[in-house]
Amino acid sequence: MSPLRMGRGRGVVISADELSAAAAALAAAADAGGGQLPADERGRADAVVAKVAERTALAGDHTIVALAGATGSGKSSLFNALVGTDVAVTGVRRPTTATPTAAIWGAQPAGELLDWLGVGARHVVGDQRDGEPEVLGSLDGLVLLDLPDFDSREVTNRVEAERVLDLVDLFVWVTDPQKYADARLHDDYVSALATHEAVTIVVLNQSDRLSDAEVDQCRTDLVRLMERDGVPGATVLATSVATGHGIDVLRQRLANAVAGRTMARSRLAADVRAAAGALTSHVAEGEPVLDDAARSDLVDALARSAGVPTVVEAVARDYRMEAVSHTGWPFTRWAQSLRPRPLRRLRLDGRDISVSEADVRSVLGRSSLPPASPAARSAVEIATRRLVDRASEGLPAPWAEAVETAAAPSGPALGDALDQAVVGTPLHSRSPVWWRAFGFGQLLLAAAAVVGFLWLALYVVLGWLQMDAVIGAPPSVGILPVPLILFLGGLVAGLLLALIARPLARVGSQRRAHVIDRRLRESIDAVAREEIVRPVERVLERHAATRLALSRAAGN
Numbered sequence: 352m353s354p355l356r357m358g359r360g361r362g363v364v365i366s367a368d369e370l371s372a373a374a375a376a377l378a379a380a381a382d383a384g385g386g387q388l389p390a391d392e393r394g395r396a397d398a399v400v401a402k403v404a405e406r407t408a409l410a411g412d413h414t415i416v417a418l419a420g421a422t423g424s425g426k427s428s429l430f431n432a433l434v435g436t437d438v439a440v441t442g443v444r445r446p447t448t449a450t451p452t453a454a455i456w457g458a459q460p461a462g463e464l465l466d467w468l469g470v471g472a473r474h475v476v477g478d479q480r481d482g483e484p485e486v487l488g489s490l491d492g493l494v495l496l497d498l499p500d501f502d503s504r505e506v507t508n509r510v511e512a513e514r515v516l517d518l519v520d521l522f523v524w525v526t527d528p529q530k531y532a533d534a535r536l537h538d539d540y541v542s543a544l545a546t547h548e549a550v551t552i553v554v555l556n557q558s559d560r561l562s563d564a565e566v567d568q569c570r571t572d573l574v575r576l577m578e579r580d581g582v583p584g585a586t587v588l589a590t591s592v593a594t595g596h597g598i599d600v601l602r603q604r605l606a607n608a609v610a611g612r613t614m615a616r617s618r619l620a621a622d623v624r625a626a627a628g629a630l631t632s633h634v635a636e637g638e639p640v641l642d643d644a645a646r647s648d649l650v651d652a653l654a655r656s657a658g659v660p661t662v663v664e665a666v667a668r669d670y671r672m673e674a675v676s677h678t679g680w681p682f683t684r685w686a687q688s689l690r691p692r693p694l695r696r697l698r699l700d701g702r703d704i705s706v707s708e709a710d711v712r713s714v715l716g717r718s719s720l721p722p723a724s725p726a727a728r729s730a731v732e733i734a735t736r737r738l739v740d741r742a743s744e745g746l747p748a749p750w751a752e753a754v755e756t757a758a759a760p761s762g763p764a765l766g767d768a769l770d771q772a773v774v775g776t777p778l779h780s781r782s783p784v785w786w787r788a789f790g791f792g793q794l795l796l797a798a799a800a801v802v803g804f805l806w807l808a809l810y811v812v813l814g815w816l817q818m819d820a821v822i823g824a825p826p827s828v829g830i831l832p833v834p835l836i837l838f839l840g841g842l843v844a845g846l847l848l849a850l851i852a853r854p855l856a857r858v859g860s861q862r863r864a865h866v867i868d869r870r871l872r873e874s875i876d877a878v879a880r881e882e883i884v885r886p887v888e889r890v891l892e893r894h895a896a897t898r899l900a901l902s903r904a905a906g907n
Contacts, residue, residue, distance in 0.1 A: 365613075365616050365617065365620040365906075366616070367407065367616065369620075370403065370407070370616050370619055370620055370623070371403075371407070372903070373620060373623045373624075373627075373903065373904050373906065374399070374400050374403040374404070374619075374623055374904075376627075376900045376901070376903035376904040377396050377399065377400055377623050377626055377627055377900070377901070377904040378396075378397070378400045379896070379900040380396070380627065380630060380896075380897045380900035380901045380904060381393045381396045381397055381400075381630070383893050383896040383897040383900060384630065384633070384634070384893070384897040385893070386749070386753075387633070387747075387749040387750050387753055387893075387894070387897075388630055388633050388749075388897070389633060392626070392629045392630055392633070393630070395626055395629070396626040396627070396629075396630060399619075399622045399623055399626045400623075402517075402518070402619065402622065403619050403622075403623065405467060406467075406518075406615060406619060407615075407619075409463055409464050409467060410460075410463055410464075411459050411460065411461060411463070411464060411492075412459070412492055412612055413455075413459070413461055413464055413492050413493070413494050413615075414492055414493055414494065414520050414521065414608055414609045414612070414614045414615060415464070415468070415494045415496065415518070415519040415520045415521070415614075415615070416493060416494065416495050416496065416519065416520065416521040416523060416605060416608065416614075417496045417498050417515060417516060417519040417521070417522055417523065418430050418495065418496065418497050418498060418523050418525055419498045419501060419512060419516060419522060419523065419524060419525065420500065420501070420524065420525030420526055420527075420556075421500055421501065421526065421527075421530050421533055422500040423527065423529075423530070424500075424525045424526050424527045424530060424556055424557075425525065425527060425556045425557050425592060426497060426498075426525035426556070427497050428592040429525060429554070429556055429590060429592055429598075429601075430452070430454070430495065430497040431592075432592045432595070432598050433454075433495060433598065433601070433602060433605070434454045434474065434476055434495070435476070436474075438452060438454055438474045438497075450470075450471065450472060450499065450511065451468070451469075451470045451472065451496050451497065451498050451499065451511065451515050452470070452472040452473075452474070452496065452497040453465055453468070453470045453472065453473045453474065453494055453495065453496050453497075454473075454474045454475075454476050454493075454494070454495045454497075455473065455474070455475050455476060455493070455494050455495075456476045456489075456490040456491050456492065456493040456494075456495075456609075457489075457490070457491030457492050457493070458491075459491070459492060461473075461494055464494065465494070467518070468496070468515060468518055468519075469514070469515070470496065470515070476490075489606065489609070489610075490602070490605060490606055490609055491609070492609050492612075493605055493606075493608075493609045495605070496515060496519065498511075498512045498515055498516065499511050499512045500512065501513065501516075519618070520608075520614040520615045520617070520618045521551075521552065521605075521608055521614045521618070522551045522552065523552045523553075523554055523601075524551070524552070524553045524554065525554045525556050526553070526554070526555060526556065526573070527555070527556050527557040528555070528557060528558070528560055528561055528565075528569055531555060531569060531572070531573050531576070551582060551585070552586070552588065552601075552604055553573065553577060553585055553586070553587045553588070554587075554588050554589075554590050554597075554601060555569055555570060555573060555587055555588070555589045555590070556590050556591070556592070557591060557592075557593075558589040558590060558591045558596060558597065559591035559593045559594045559596065566589050569589075570587045570589060573585075573587045574587055588600055588601055588604070620906075623904055623905075624904070624905050624906060626904075627901045627904035627905040628905060630897075630901055631898075631901050631902075631905065633747055633749070634747065634750070634894060634897055634898045634901065635745050635746050635747060635750070635894070635898070636745075636898075637745075637898075638746075638891045638894055638895050638898075639741060639742055639743070639744045639745060639746070639891070641738065641741060641742055641884065641887070641888070642741065645734075645737055645738045645741045645742075646738070646876075646879065646880075646884060648734045648737060648738075649731075649734040649735060649737075649738050649879050649883065649884075650872060650875050650876045650879050651730075651734070652727070652730040652731045652733070652734035652735075653731055653734075653769060653875050653878065653879055654871065654872055654875050655727045655730055655731075656727040656728060656730070656731045656766075656769065657769035657770065657772065657773055657871075657875060658773065659773070659868065659871045659872065659875065662773060662778070662867070662871060663864045663867055663868045663871070664864070666778055666860075666863060666864050666867045667860040667861065667863065667864040668860070670856065670859060670860040670863045670864070671856045671857065671860045673782075674786060674852060674855075674856035674859060674860070675849075675852070675853075675856065677782070677786040677787070677789070677790045678785075678786055678789035678790055678793065678848070678849065678852035678855075678856070679793070679849050679852065680793065680797075680845050680846060680849045681793050681794065681797040681845070682797065682845075735758055735759070735883065738758060738883070738884070738887070739754055739755050739758045739887070742754050742758070742887045742890075742891065743755065746894065750890065750894055753890045754887050754890050754891070757883075757886035757887045757889065757890050758883050758886065758887050760882045760883070764882065765878075765882050765883075768878045768881070768882055769875065769878055772871075772874035772875055772877065772878045773871060773874070775874065776867075776870050776871050776874045777870065778867055778870075780863060780866065783859060785855065789848060789851075789852050792848055793845055793848055793849070796840075796841045796842075796844045796845040796848065797841060797845060798841070799837045799838075799840060799841035800837065800838050800839075800840075800841025800842050800845065801841070802834075802837050802841075803833075803834045803835065803836065803837025803838030803839070803840070803841060804834075804838045806825065806833075806834035806837065806838075807832075807834045807835060807838055810825060810834065
């Protein structure tokens with residue numbers, strides 16, 4: 352395949368600012384696409400951007416035209432006829448042209464431009480000369496190149512021709528009646544540069560060897576071949592150096608190109624569009640949207656993996672135990688201190704372990720949650736795969752692979768982040784008001800029971816000492832003495848209050864568990880977004896940036 356092959360597109364006139372913007376967009380697309388774009392096509396895009404910068408930075412306002420053709424097509428003779436003197440070497444020896452030869456019209460210096468082209472053989476052509484047909488417009492600013500034969504037996508000649516062809520502004524394909532259908536011309540060059548039809552001229556040289564009817568037939572056939580190559584409606588000029596036929600017409604076409612002063616930008620714009628078109632096939636037409644369902648499934652799976660159900664159950668149990676310690680019968684509350692607290696066993700009791708930013712990934716900041724079960728890990732893998740499939744739907748394979756890689760945190764990073772999310776989530780809330788109310792009531796009832804017990808004990812002791820007459824009979828309510836009422840009432844009412852607190856504690860524990868579950872899931876969601884979703888979104892953002900930049904570069 353010819354190294355000139357660039358893709359598909361249409362040539363249009365473009366301003367300097369538009370060309371600069373298109374080249375910048377192409378550079379941005381190549382940079383954003385990175386490794387998800389083929390290295391060779393990305394390199395070609397970088398080369399086009401560099402060529403735009405180099406070509407537009409050159410001083411002068413020249414139009415570079417290349418005469419390119421196969422061996423024996425007579426392009427060197429045509430070159431001499433256009434110049435008006437024998438500058439290029441012609442003859443029967445093949446190959447004749449080994450290095451490019453340049454002819455420069457006008458007094459504007461073109462040395463820097465020719466150095467950039469790498470053309471050493473140079474001939475300066477003055478203004479319109481006597482004996483030449485007049486053309487409408489001046490040729491001043493024209494740089495005409497006679498290139499080596501692109502079908503030369505010498506590899507270096509072919510390489511040199513292709514190198515210079517990649518830099519010129521206007522192509523003049525020179526062929527002859529014997530080789531106008533040559534496959535190398537059409538397959539490797541014309542069709543490869545079909546995107547550049549706005550800067551292409553086709554010449555059927557040596558037309559003096561044919562009759563007028565044969566010339567028309569060859570031109571018609573050549574137009575058909577050009578259309579097959581992707582250049583529909585091509586204008587084919589018939590020329591003959593021997594008779595001078597068509598030389599003035601070709602010279603006028605070159606004068607028109609020079610007068611427009613747009614060929615360089617048109618060629619560069621075509622290169623930019625072609626490079627952008629080649630890269631466009633490696634991006635999708637749009638980006639998938641990560642829906643809430645995929646993220647919700649992922650958070651659920653990560654929550655299971657992080658032990659959130661275990662923590663929530665521990666929170667509920669811890670709430671019930673704390674409720675008993677606040678509202679239970681005061682004479683048996685001390686027994687609660689002998690039972691291990693669920694959150695403390697998991698090292699999630701905020702009063703026992705303080706977690707700050709500096710504790711992340713440190714041993715002291717780790718919880719004692721059991722490791723995730725195989726089923727939980729499998730659920731995370733399935734949820735992650737579902738999110739990856741959703742995020743990569745419709746993307747080319749390299750982008751889909753980038754999404755998959757982004758969604759898979761390396762090493763223990765995800766597990767550490769989940770553990771820190773659990774450890775760093777507040778698992779306690781403000782004590783309910785009813786705890787304090789019930790606790791105060793229990794203290795009053797306990798005090799009443801103690802007072803009644805001591806009062807009764809006093810009467811028992813005094814009765815045993817036969818001194819009960821000293822204080823007399825205790826006050827009573829009906830037939831029940833007040834000390835007995837205080838004692839029994841305090842005990843029974845305290846037990847009843849403790850029994851009433853238990854269902855309230857169960858309801859409260861469910862509410863607390865729901866609140867903590869929501870908090871933990873918010874923390875897990877933040878981890879999922881930071882460790883999985885956000886990296887995936889960054890890949891999709893790069894894809895969008897690449898796609899939009901390519902669209903701008905292609906002029907869409």
